[in-house]
Amino acid sequence: MAMIFHDETYRDDFSFHNSPESIRRYPFPFHEDSYMYAINMENHLPGKPGSSYEHPIDVDEHYVSEMRDRAIVLNEDPKRCQALPHMMAAQWDTLELLMTNKARSYPDLFTLERNGDLWHWINQPLGIDDTFVFGDQSTLPYEPMEYITRQAQGDFCIVDQRNDTLWMDAGMVTCQADWSLDFDIGMNFMEWHAPVPMAHELGIFDRALKFLMNVQQGRPVRRLNWTMTVNPRLDTSPENYHKWGPDKTTVTAQNIGSKLHLRCELQSFWRLPRSNALLFPIRQYLISLNDIATIPKWACRMHRVLTTIPDSIAEYKGFSRNRQLALDFLAPFDDGRELTLGGEPE
Amino acid sequence: MIHPEIIVRVTDIAVVAESIKQFTFERVDGGSMPVFAPGAHIVVSMDDQGKLRRNPYSLMSSPSDSTSYQISVLRVVESRGGSAFMHEHVDVGDTMTISHPIDLFPLHATAKRHVLIAGGIGITPFLPMMEVLNESGQVFELHYSMRSRRRGAFLSELERRYGSRVSAEVDDEGGRLDTRKLLIDQPLGTHIYVCAPLPMIDLVFGVARELGWAEENLHREVFLAPPAGTPFYTNLAKSGTTVYVAEHQSLLESIEAAGIDVPYLCRGGACGQCETTVIDFDGQLMHHDIFLTDDENVSGTKIMPCVSRFVGASLTVEL
Numbered sequence: 155m156a157m158i159f160h161d162e163t164y165r166d167d168f169s170f171h172n173s174p175e176s177i178r179r180y181p182f183p184f185h186e187d188s189y190m191y192a193i194n195m196e197n198h199l200p201g202k203p204g205s206s207y208e209h210p211i212d213v214d215e216h217y218v219s220e221m222r223d224r225a226i227v228l229n230e231d232p233k234r235c236q237a238l239p240h241m242m243a244a245q246w247d248t249l250e251l252l253m254t255n256k257a258r259s260y261p262d263l264f265t266l267e268r269n270g271d272l273w274h275w276i277n278q279p280l281g282i283d284d285t286f287v288f289g290d291q292s293t294l295p296y297e298p299m300e301y302i303t304r305q306a307q308g309d310f311c312i313v314d315q316r317n318d319t320l321w322m323d324a325g326m327v328t329c330q331a332d333w334s335l336d337f338d339i340g341m342n343f344m345e346w347h348a349p350v351p352m353a354h355e356l357g358i359f360d361r362a363l364k365f366l367m368n369v370q371q372g373r374p375v376r377r378l379n380w381t382m383t384v385n386p387r388l389d390t391s392p393e394n395y396h397k398w399g400p401d402k403t404t405v406t407a408q409n410i411g412s413k414l415h416l417r418c419e420l421q422s423f424w425r426l427p428r429s430n431a432l433l434f435p436i437r438q439y440l441i442s443l444n445d446i447a448t449i450p451k452w453a454c455r456m457h458r459v460l461t462t463i464p465d466s467i468a469e470y471k472g473f474s475r476n477r478q479l480a481l482d483f484l485a486p487f488d489d490g491r492e493l494t495l496g497g498e499p500e
Numbered sequence: 501m502i503h504p505e506i507i508v509r510v511t512d513i514a515v516v517a518e519s520i521k522q523f524t525f526e527r528v529d530g531g532s533m534p535v536f537a538p539g540a541h542i543v544v545s546m547d548d549q550g551k552l553r554r555n556p557y558s559l560m561s562s563p564s565d566s567t568s569y570q571i572s573v574l575r576v577v578e579s580r581g582g583s584a585f586m587h588e589h590v591d592v593g594d595t596m597t598i599s600h601p602i603d604l605f606p607l608h609a610t611a612k613r614h615v616l617i618a619g620g621i622g623i624t625p626f627l628p629m630m631e632v633l634n635e636s637g638q639v640f641e642l643h644y645s646m647r648s649r650r651r652g653a654f655l656s657e658l659e660r661r662y663g664s665r666v667s668a669e670v671d672d673e674g675g676r677l678d679t680r681k682l683l684i685d686q687p688l689g690t691h692i693y694v695c696a697p698l699p700m701i702d703l704v705f706g707v708a709r710e711l712g713w714a715e716e717n718l719h720r721e722v723f724l725a726p727p728a729g730t731p732f733y734t735n736l737a738k739s740g741t742t743v744y745v746a747e748h749q750s751l752l753e754s755i756e757a758a759g760i761d762v763p764y765l766c767r768g769g770a771c772g773q774c775e776t777t778v779i780d781f782d783g784q785l786m787h788h789d790i791f792l793t794d795d796e797n798v799s800g801t802k803i804m805p806c807v808s809r810f811v812g813a814s815l816t817v818e819l
């Protein structure tokens with residue numbers, strides 16, 4: 155089935171919406187009834203046809219509009235895309251990885267012809283048709299990471315691995331959950347995770363770091379993370395807190411179903427071949443409570459999870475203010491029945 | 501399957517120095533080889549008369565060549581079989597299985613200067629490294645120690661390409677690397693990389709530490725060969741089975757032969773990936789790795805099955 159791209163917005167009138175198919179393919183992050191902070195890594199293997207995991211780099215009905223939103227953010231704040239000078243090989247690695255994966259998964263939408271170093275890239279949904287020399291940045295309108303991530307949904311960080319840790323040395327970050335690339339760039343793994351409550355005491359980051367440093371070529375891994383956002387806004391950066399922070403006070407029992415969105419992040423981790431750096435795509439999926447309520451299992455599960463979340467986590471994820479309203483909205487869906495494990499909608 | 505593999509055909513074998521053969525692999529399906537970073541190695545699986553062997557070898561071909569991979573193998577006299585198998589039983593046209601590239605010896609992206617120190621067959625990872633450093637205009641020098649010129653694979657080619665950036669220390673000509681002199685003169689921001697037999701690595705690192713070098717500026721690659729030894733049995737608690745480790749087999753190989761996947765990266769006792777918990781034993785753990793600390797060795801709670809063995813009545817591990 156050909157993909158139909160929405161024409162929608164993530165700001166002002168917030169016309170973003172999910173089709174029924176898009177709801178069913180949502181990567182619902184709550185696999186059991188209670189909340190636990192854990193970094194549950196699994197192999198990033200292809201999932202069921204039609205799911206968000208079917209292809210390693212997912213493209214969905216929001217693609218064109220998300221890319222439009224990214225261009226707006228970059229126009230206002232070019233610092234959302236930065237790369238330290240030693241990351242050029244990793245930038246080309248990233249361009250190659252995204253182009254080859256998209257062309258393989260979506261031959262109707264993307265084509266890549268390679269003739270030695272002369273590459274011809276066609277991005278049909280965005281109307282791009284470029285020929286360039288791989289490795290020669292003067293043949294592209296932007297540096298390679300910026301060029302390709304203006305054409306790829308989600309945020310992207312490239313981390314370099316040296317001195318037994320990981321360094322946030324490049325990124326395209328325009329739809330982040332309240333963190334700042336400009337603040338974190340050049341930081342190491344422990345520094346940029348410093349704000350997360352509890353996890354340090356649990357030793358979770360030591361284990362995660364060790365695990366990530368051993369991610370190997372050809373064996374990407376993934377995990378889900380989530381937060382909540384009022385209005386379907388992609389750019390919830392600290393830089394723009396003044397724009398979205400006040401939204402939190404606009405939620406009422408009447409409008410919460412359409413205003414409050416679960417924001418799931420599908421994070422994957424890829425060892426890059428030339429640079430030995432790690433590419434870390436963070437793909438966001440937004441869904442309103444009203445849409446969640448169309449899948450009875452999810453609404454019920456979410457009610458249970460939100461009940462068990464520690465206050466510090468609710469605070470960190472920025473929804474403590476609206477937690478009770480969300481619980482009230484979801485409570486009617488929780489009739490005490492037993493739910494199957496996993497995030498499948500059934 | 502935790503270790504995806506690539507099926508390749510041996511398309512060329514060349515003798516590149518005394519006891520050293522170079523093998524060229526191309527994909528059987530005609531596709532291109534994954535791009536790799538200099539310093540990466542692959543694990544080559546060998547079917548040695550029904551016995552599975554898996555040995556790590558550094559990639560030495562050009563990282564920009566995606567049509568083939570090359571490795572070089574030194575025939576080790578007291579080899580338990582891996583290098584002997586490669587030298588004697590592998591022919592052009594044979595099909596083999598290799599892993600994706602694994603990089604445990606990467607170049608340091610922000611180094612100001614790279615000093616590469618090779619001992620014998622340890623030259624191989626430096627070939628792609630030098631190519632990349634040279635192309636990107638970075639400062640480097642190679643110090644290549646060898647027993648004799650006959651055993652110095654690729655030396656003349658390297659001298660031709662990189663001129664005075666290459667120096668050779670040849671044992672039987674009385675040459676010897678003066679590590680202290682080499683390291684004392686290096687400016688701040690220099691990183692050293694050593695790929696050589698363990699005693700040489702220890703020597704270089706020892707001098708560097710004495711001179712106050714930071715650990716993060718020292719890089720090494722060594723693949724210890726799993727030593728042969730008395731056969732023994734090992735109980736695998738989680739899998740509920742027992743494996744027999746033959747004289748010329750590693751514990752890791754015998755566990756794999758039983759169809760149980762164990763995570764590994766180097767298969768040479770260095771990376772720590774195969775670390776396995778020892779539940780119970782009556783006898784002596786023969787630690788051969790360079791990953792576990794002395795305290796861990798004494799505690800008898802861990803074993804690295806890629807190189808370490810056991811002597812005694814019974815051993816049970818967590819796998």
Ligand code: FES
Pocket residue numbers: 763764765766767768769770771772773774775789791804805806807
């Ligand atoms: S696999 Fe590296 S230590 Fe065993």
